[in-house]
Amino acid sequence: MVNLMNCNTIIYVQVAMQSSVLNSILRIRNIMIKIPKNPRPIAVAFDVDDTIWKINEKMKRQEPDYKLINVLLWFVENGDNVYVWSAGGVDYVKMILNKLGLDEYAKAIPKPKLGHTDKDIDLCFDDSEVNLGRTNVIVFRDHNIKNYERFKDSWKNNKG
Secondary structure (H helix, E strand, C coil), X not given: CCCHHHHHHHHHHHHHHHHHHHHHHHHHHHHHHHCCCCCCCCEEXXXXXXXXXXXXXXXXXXXXXXXXXXXXXXXXXXXXXXXXXXXXXXXXXXXXXXXXXXXXXXXECCCCCCCCCCCCCCEEEECCCCCCCCEEEECCCHHHHHHHHHHHHHHHHCCX
16 A cells, blocks of 8 residues: 555655756856856766666666755856766767756766776766776765675775
8 A cells, every 4th residue: 555645745855856956957047147267167077877867776767866966056056167977978978968957067978987087077976986086976875885895995995
């Protein structure tokens, strides 16, 4: 038996989060002309799968990570250079950016091969791969524990 109250609450929360992202996008559109050029912009890259486009294991589907998309939009509003990449290729990234309404704000670029740092990327957000940018943020996902275990020794060696 499905509790409809819980379903409505989940739908409401998802709609509220979507509305928050939409409001952020509209706010950025309205002030883009007024944003002074950042004199020292950084290059920030976001991965697609299981990062800005997270996997919902329970529902067996992918959905936007609205919290992380708001982080991406903050960098846009700050005047930084925002890039999105995926192992699925540039065309796949363009499709996702278009679907999320972010194609005006982020540029689709090829993802570096595992183990190859892109020296032009200052900050990288990814769910599993490390050392793709100068500074890397691992976006934790519960179902990705195996990937974290795989990189654990590498992280220990790169601390110092």
